[in-house]
Amino acid sequence: MLRNRKPIKIFGVKDTNYSEKKLLNICNELLNDNYYIAERYPVYQSAHTGVSLWTCDPYKERSWRFWLHTLIVIEYLVHGFELFGHTKFIHKSLAIVTDWKTHNLPTADSEMAWHDHSTALRLIVICRLFEAWRTVSWDPTVAMQFAEIAEFHCMKLSDSGFYRQKHNHGLDQDIALYVAATVFSHLEHASAWRALALTRAQQQLKHLFAADGSYLEHSPGYSVIFLNRLYHFMRFLQQQGDPHYEMLQKIISRKIRFIAHILQPNGQIPPIGDSMMTELDVGPWLDLDDKNVSELKYVLSNGVNGSKPSALDALFSGGGYAALRNKWKFDDNTVQLVFYSGFHSRVHKHHDDLSFTLFGHGQPLLTDAGRYNYNYDSPERKYVVSARGHNTVMVDGTDTLTTRLNIGNSGLAHYYFGKPFSFVSGLHCLYRDVIHQRAILYYKPWNILVFDRLYSNRMHQYEQLFTFFPGVECTFSDGSILAMTSKNKQMIIRSLLNDSREPNLVKGQKNPLKGWCSVRHGTLEPAWTLAYTAEGQQVNFATHISLQPLTQPISAFQWTHESINFVIDGFKINLRLEPQGAVLGMNGNRIKLEMIKQPILEKTINDLRRRLNLG
Template sequence: MTDRQPPVLTQVLAKYLPEPSDRIRSTSRAIIDRTTISVHSYESIPIADWFWHSGDHSARSWRFSLHSFAPLDALMACGEWTETQALVREWADAFGTPDLEDLGDFPWHDHATALRLDRLSVLRLLSKTPKFTDLAARHADVLMQEAFYSKHTNHGYDQALALLLASYAFKADIDTSAWTEMGLSRLIDELKFAFTPDGVHVENSPAYHVGMTANLVRARLVKALAGVETEFDFDTLLNDALAFTAWIIGPDRRLAMLGDSTERSGLPPTELSSFPNYAHALYAASGGTSGAPLEGTSKIFDHAGYAVYRSRWSPWNDHVHLTMKSGFLSRYHRQDDDLTVLLQGFGEHWLIDSGLYNHNQMDPVRIYMRSELAHNVPHIRGCPVSRTLPEPDAAPTLTMERPDDGSVVFRGTTNAYRNTAVTRTVVIESAETFQIVDTVRSQNPEAQTLFQFHVPANKTVRATTKMARIVGRTKELIIRVAAGEVGDARVFSGLDGPFKSAYSPRHNALEPTQVIVFGPLKGNRIRFRANFQDLS
C-alpha cells in the first residue's frame, strides 16, 4: 500500500489484507521457500510438489481456504508480486476455465469463487498488472449467473460485494458496468435480508453477527470507492448492529457462544467511532475500561430471537449475564438450539454452549455440536429436530415481560421437534435467582423428554434426583426441580456415554465438558429453580 493512493482505496485495501507483521512476513517467506502454508486455523501445512495439491483435500474447510486464494494474502501484504502472480498463473492453467455445466464444488465453489475474485481485484489494484483480467472476467461471468448465486446467505453477500469491488479494480481494462449494476443491486438486497429490523444478523450466531458487521463496514467503503449511490441507510443499520454487540458480550468480554461461534471479542470497528452505540460496544468489549455503559438490565431482540439480562453495567466485575435464544431466520449456520440459555456470573461460566468446531457436516463431532444434545434445551426421544425453515406461523418466538414485582420474564416457543410444541419461560427474580419453566406437548405418546444443562469441566457437579449442585470458586449454583416430576438426574462428561458434552473454543479444537441430565419427564410440565449461594 502506498501513500499516493486515494484515502478510501487505502481503507478498502486494509480490509482485505493483513498488516505485514513479523508473523505475516514469516508466513510469506515459508510459501516462497516452498516449505509450509499457514492460513486461518491451519498452521504449517507442508507444501506439496505442486502448490495447489498441498494439504488434506478431503477436508472441505482446507479446500475452501486454498481455492479462495487465502494463502496469497501474506504474499500480497509483503509485496511479493512475482510469487503471487506465479501461483495465480499455476492455478489458472489448471482450473481457470470453469465447466459451466458443473459448477458449485471446488475449485468453483460459490463462496470460494467470490473470495478468489476479491484477491484478484486486490492484486490488480496493488501490483498494477492487467495480466489476469480475462481470469477475473470469467469469475465475474460465473458469479453473475442466477443459478450460481447463493441468494440471501453470507455467501451471496460476498458474491455481490466481489462483483462491486472487481468492477472498480478492472474498469480500466474492460467494461465492468454490468458488474457494478448487478453487484450493487444484489448487495442491497442481501443487506436487507441479512439483518433483522432490530439490527441483528440472521445466521444464528453472535460471532457471525460481528463478522458481518465488519463486512458491512467493508461494503460501505467499497461502495464509496466504486462511486455508486444508493438510498440504503448503512449508518442506521451499523448503529443498531453495535447495540446488539454491546448486549451480547458477556462478563468475560467475549461474545456469547451461541450457534456457530468461536471464542472472540466483540471489539467494534474503529471506523464506527462516531456512531452513538460505538461507545457502548466498546465499553462491553473492554470490560468497562473504555467507552460508556448502556442503561437497563434487560433487552430483547425479538425479530432475531435473542434476549439478554445483565444484572448491572457498572461496576463490570462479577456481574451476571444470562442470554436466551429462540429464532430461526436462515438455514445457514443453524444449530438445534431454540430455547437454550447461557449463564455467566461472579467471574465464572455456569451454563455453556458447544460452539462451531468445524464446517464438515460429515464429522461426527460436528453432527453432535449442531444437535440439541449439545445445548441447554430439552432432548425429546422420538421427536427429531427439523432444520427446515419454518413457515411464519410455526416459527420460534421470543418475548419479554417486566412484571411489577421487578422480575424479568423471557418466554420462548419452538415447533422444531417433530409433532411437538415446547414453551420455555425464564423468570429472572434477581441476579442470584431465576426459574426455568418448560411445557412440552407432543402428539407422540412414546415421546420421552429429558432436560440438559451443560457446564464447564472445571466445575464440581453433584446430582440427586431433584437437585444438582454446580460448585465454582466462590459460589455454587443449585438447580432444583421445584414443580413436576422427573425420573432421575445424572452427570456425563466428554464424548463417551449416552449423553455427550464438549466445547470448541476455536476451529477444530475440542475440550470435554459436563452435562447434567434430568429426566425423563413425567407429565408435560416442569419448573426448575436455580439460585447462587456463597461457599461456606
C-alpha cells in the same frame, strides 16, 4: 486506461492482527512454498510432497481447502508488501495466481476452486493484488491476464445459477462483483455488474439483518465478521461517490448495538450456533461517531471509555434474542443470560431453539456445545449441532425438524423488563406434533427460573438438558446439582417439581457422544451435561438455577395445570403458560407483557392446538 487511473484501495477479506514480525515470517515462508493458512493449522510444505497444491487435503479439513482457494496466502503477501515494500512478495503472488489459473480455470478438480464463497473472496484478493502490482511495474500482457481472470469471475458471480440467494455467501458475492467491476471498469459489462451487485445486495441485507441489528443466520459471531466486511464496503462505496454507503452506515450502527448486548461480560463472543468463543476483533468501525459505538466502547473498556448503555436488558425480536444482565460493570458478580429461539433459514442453523447461555462468577457457566468445524459428516460436528449439545429440551432422543417448510415456526413470544425481575417466553413447533413452550424468569442478580411445557397427543420422552462449560465440576447434592468453578464459585441447579425425577450427569461419553463442548476449533473437551427426563403426552419442567446457593428465596412452589405459583423473596408470583401465550402476575397485580408478533408461528400453533385437541 487501467495504467493511468487513480489507485483504488481494496480491503482485506480476512482481518488479521499479526505482529509485523509474524507477518514477515509468514511471507518469507511463502517464498519457499511453505503455506501458512491460519493459526490453527500447521504450515504446509508443498514443495516436498509431490502432490498438486490445489487438490491436496493435508489436514482433512474443509476450511483449510476453502481458505487455500480463497488465495488468502496472496492477501498475506500483499499486506507484507504494503508494510515492508518487498517487491518479491508481489512477484510470488503473481506466480501463485498464475499457477492457480493454470490448474483451476475454467474447470478444477477441487470442489473449493469454484465454491460460491471462495470465488467471491478470491476475486477481492485478486483485485487487491492487481492494485498493488500496478505500483511496482506495468506489463500490458500481465494486466490483460488480470482482466481476463477478473472477467471470468464476474461472469460466474453474475450468473443467477451460481448466485446464492438469501445467504451470507451471496452478500459477499455482491460485494466482490461490485469491487471487481469498479477496479476493471473498462470491461464491457462492468456498469451492468455494478448495478446488479447493488440490487442484489440490498435484498440480501434485508434477509440477513433484522431491523433491530440482529443477525438472521443464527450465529452472532458471523455478525461480527460481517460488521467488518460491511464497514469496508461502506468506505469503498463512499470513496467511489456511491450514495448507497449511507444505507450501510445505518445497518452498521444497529449491528453494533446488538453486539454490545450479546457479547459476554468478558468481551468474548458467545458460542451460539456456529460462533467461536473468541475476543471481539475490533475493527476501524470503532472510530465511527455513533451513539451505539460509544456504548460498545463502554462495554469493551469496562466503563473506562464511551457512554454507558441506557438499558441492562435488550430484546432483538427480529433475530430471536433476549440478552439479560444484572449490571454492565464486569467483575465476578456480573451475570448475563442470553435466551434465543428463531428459525429464519438453514444457514448455520443448530437444533438450539429455546436454548440459552449463562455467564457468571467471571466466566461462562452454561454454554452451547460450540462449532467444532465444518466437516458436516463428522460425528463431532453432528453432536455440537444436535439438540443434545444445547440447553433446551430434546424429544425422543432426536433433533428438531429444520426443513425449509418449518422456517418461521420458532421464536420469542412475550417479554417484560423491569424490577425485581425480567421475563421472556418463547415457543417452537419443530418436533412433529409437539409444541415446546419455555419461559425464563431472571430474578436479579442470582436466580433464574426455567419453565418448560411440552404439549402433544402422543407419548414422548422429554429431556431437559444443560451443558456446563469445561472446567466447571458437577456433583450431586441433596437431589440438586452443585456446580463449582475453578475459583470455587458455586452454582446450584434443582428441579422445583416434587415428582421424584432423578437428574442424570454425564461427561465425556464416547459412544454415543454425550457431555462434550468445543471451545476451540476442531477440538472437543469433556463437559458435564445434566438431563432431567420425563415421559408423557404433556410434560412440565421447572428448574431453579441459583448463583448464590446459600440462599433459598423460593418457597410455596405449585404447578397445577397451566398455573404456576410461588413466592420469591416475599413476592407472590403467578404465571400461566398456555400454547396461545403467557400471563404473569405479582402480588395479585397483572404485569403487562409485551407481545412479539410471530404470524407464522402463531398460525402453526393454532393449527396444532386444534389437531392435538389442546383447547
